[in-house]
Every structure is written in structure tokens, then in C-alpha cells.
Amino acid sequence: MPISKLEFNQLNRVLDEHTGIRLNFNKADIMASRLSSRLRSSQCSSFNKYYQLIISPEGKDELDVFVDKMTTHETYFFREQVQFEFMYGYLRQKKSRNVPLRAWSAASSTGEEAYSIAMVLDDLFYSGNWSVTGTDISPTAVEMAKEACFALSTVQKIPKKYRRAYCLKGTGQNEGTFTVNKSIRSHCNFCVDNLLKLRTVDYSFDIIFLRNVLIYFDEAKQNKIIDNIIHRLNHGGLLFLGHSESLRKKRPGIELIQPCIYKKVRL
Ligand SMILES: C[S@@+](CC[C@H](N)C(=O)[O-])C[C@H]1O[C@@H](n2cnc3c(N)ncnc32)[C@H](O)[C@@H]1O
Numbered sequence: 496m497p498i499s500k501l502e503f504n505q506l507n508r509v510l511d512e513h514t515g516i517r518l519n520f521n522k523a524d525i526m527a528s529r530l531s532s533r534l535r536s537s538q539c540s541s542f543n544k545y546y547q548l549i550i551s552p553e554g555k556d557e558l559d560v561f562v563d564k565m566t567t568h569e570t571y572f573f574r575e576q577v578q579f580e581f582m583y584g585y586l587r588q589k590k591s592r593n594v595p596l597r598a599w600s601a602a603s604s605t606g607e608e609a610y611s612i613a614m615v616l617d618d619l620f621y622s623g624n625w626s627v628t629g630t631d632i633s634p635t636a637v638e639m640a641k642e643a644c645f646a647l648s649t650v651q652k653i654p655k656k657y658r659r660a661y662c663l664k665g666t667g668q669n670e671g672t673f674t675v676n677k678s679i680r681s682h683c684n685f686c687v688d689n690l691l692k693l694r695t696v697d698y699s700f701d702i703i704f705l706r707n708v709l710i711y712f713d714e715a716k717q718n719k720i721i722d723n724i725i726h727r728l729n730h731g732g733l734l735f736l737g738h739s740e741s742l743r744k745k746r747p748g749i750e751l752i753q754p755c756i757y758k759k760v761r762l
Pocket of ligand 1: 513514515516566567568569570571574601602603604605608630631632633636688689690691705706707708711737
């Protein structure tokens with residue numbers, strides 16, 4: 496079903512209000528195709544009816560699905576592996592096993608990034624005093640991250656030694672999937688949060704991964720997100736961005752130490 500400019504603008508406004516993402520009208524066809532199955536399952540005969548549904552109190556659950564459908568969740572284990580190797584080397588010389596260490600996968604999607612970080616931290620500190628928090632705007636993605644049930648075809652991205660140590664192949668009903676072991680999961684927690692107005696993340700971190708999410712925002716919003724993130728990075732802590740992302744402008748106390756890897760230093 497084609498989407499009119501008015502309908503596109505209505506839905507785009509809801510998307511902006513909830514995620515901060517604003518699409519250009521040249522993405523109208525993509526919006527229409529991502530939502531077409533939702534119109535059918537919610538029995539809406541037009542995009543305008545669907546818009547009316549998601550802004551109504553009864554449409555709260557569908558609003559979550561709308562946000563999920565309109566955001567891009569592509570992710571995989573050990574994406575940009577060199578960054579994980581860098582983190583391993585950096586932490587190995589810096590941290591003693593007993594010092595608490597907090598990591599944050601900001602925009603964690605379905606959890607692969609957070610669990611990759613957790614495997615490296617467990618390798619370094621065993622079941623010591625460390626934790627990984629994953630946050631994402633999509634409630635559906637956060638639920639999937641908590642569930643930690645991944646397609647077996649994606650396990651190859653995990654380095655062999657971690658695959659052997661931490662991954663469990665599903666059987667019976669879970670054939671064709673794998674999960675990560677209990678010990679890794681017990682160090683990870685996931686919640687819904689919006690990088691533009693963080694509510695749940697009110698503490699600071701030694702490691703922050705903010706990868707492949709800035710690209711969806713305009714410059715002003717990117718700056719707001721980066722301010723929110725840097726504010727929550729401890730001195731001596733590391734910030735990892737995606738390979739096509741940058742901090743855009745120089746920020747006091749933030750040094751580029753490797754491509755797309757920044758360190759917070761005391762001024
Ligand atoms: C492409 S994924 C990146 C996943 C992971 N960081 C990686 O690099 O593999 C982008 C994620 O950002 C999330 N996202 C979009 N807008 C957001 C916002 N305002 N606050 C938090 N997460 C957001 C999406 O739901 C999506 O799961």
C-alpha cells in the first residue's frame with residue numbers, strides 16, 4: 496500500500512518523538528514496506544489508521560513494535576574485532592582483578608555486542624567484580640538480548656577460545672541455536688533506554704561502546720548523545736565508536752588514541 500506524504504510525516508513525527516530519528520521523505524517506501532505487515536496484523540486499512548492506533552492509549556504495545564520496525568538492529572558478535580583486541584590489551588595492563596569494572600553497550604540491539612564484551616572481561620577477570628549493561632530504545636531487541644538465544648549460524652564470528660569456553664549449543668526445541676553460559680549472563684543486564692534522554696543509566700563506566708548508532712541522527716542530536724555518553728565515562732575510561740563515526744568536534748579531556756577509540760583523561 497502506498498504511503499502519502501501526510502501519513503509519512505505523521506509516522507515520522509512519532510518516530511522522532513520516541514527515538515530522535517527523523518527520516519527523509521526519500522525513505523517513505525522503506526517505511527511503508529517495514530510497516531505493511533503491521534497494518535495487516537493490527538487490521539488498519541491505511542497508514543493514517545495505524546498512526547491513530549499507535550498514538551492511542553490502546554496502541555502502547557504496537558508503538559513498541561513500531562519503534563522496533565523503524566530502527567535498524569544489524570549487529571553481530573565481535574563486530575570490528577580489532578576493537579575487542581585493543582580493549583583486552585588495554586585492560587590487561589591497567590586493571591587489577593579486584594577493582595570493579597563497568598562496561599556499557601549503549602545501543603546494544605539484540606545483545607551480541609554486550610556478550611562479546613562480557614567474554615573478554617571474563618577472560619581477563621574471571622567471575623570477578625565486573626558488569627556489562629546493555630541499553631537500547633527497542634523493547635523487542637532488549638527482550639531478545641535478555642533471552643540470549645542466537646542463531647547457530649552466527650557463532651562463527653566468536654573467536655574459537657571464547658566459543659569453547661562460553662557458548663552452549665541448543666538441543667531439542669532449541670536446535671539450530673546457541674546461548675552463552677550462565678556465568679557470562681549473570682554479569683550482564685539489559686534495559687530499555689533512550690540515548691537522548693537517559694533515565695535508567697545514572698552511573699558511570701570504564702568502557703563504553705557507542706557503535707553504529709550515531710549515524711542515524713542529525714548533528715545536533717549526535718552532539719547531545721555524545722555529551723550524555725562522555726558525562727558517564729570515568730577518567731581513564733575508553734569510548735569505542737563505529738568505524739564510520741567520530742566525535743565530530745574536539746572535546747576537552749577526550750583524546751583519540753586509536754581510530755574510533757577515545758580515552759577520557761584528567762585535565
Ligand atoms: C545498528 S544497531 C547497533 C548495534 C551495536 N551497537 C553494533 O554496533 O553492532 C543500532 C541500534 O541503535 C538503537 N537505537 C536507535 N535509536 C536509539 C536511541 N535514541 N536510544 C537508544 N538506542 C537507539 C536501535 O534500536 C538499534 O538496535
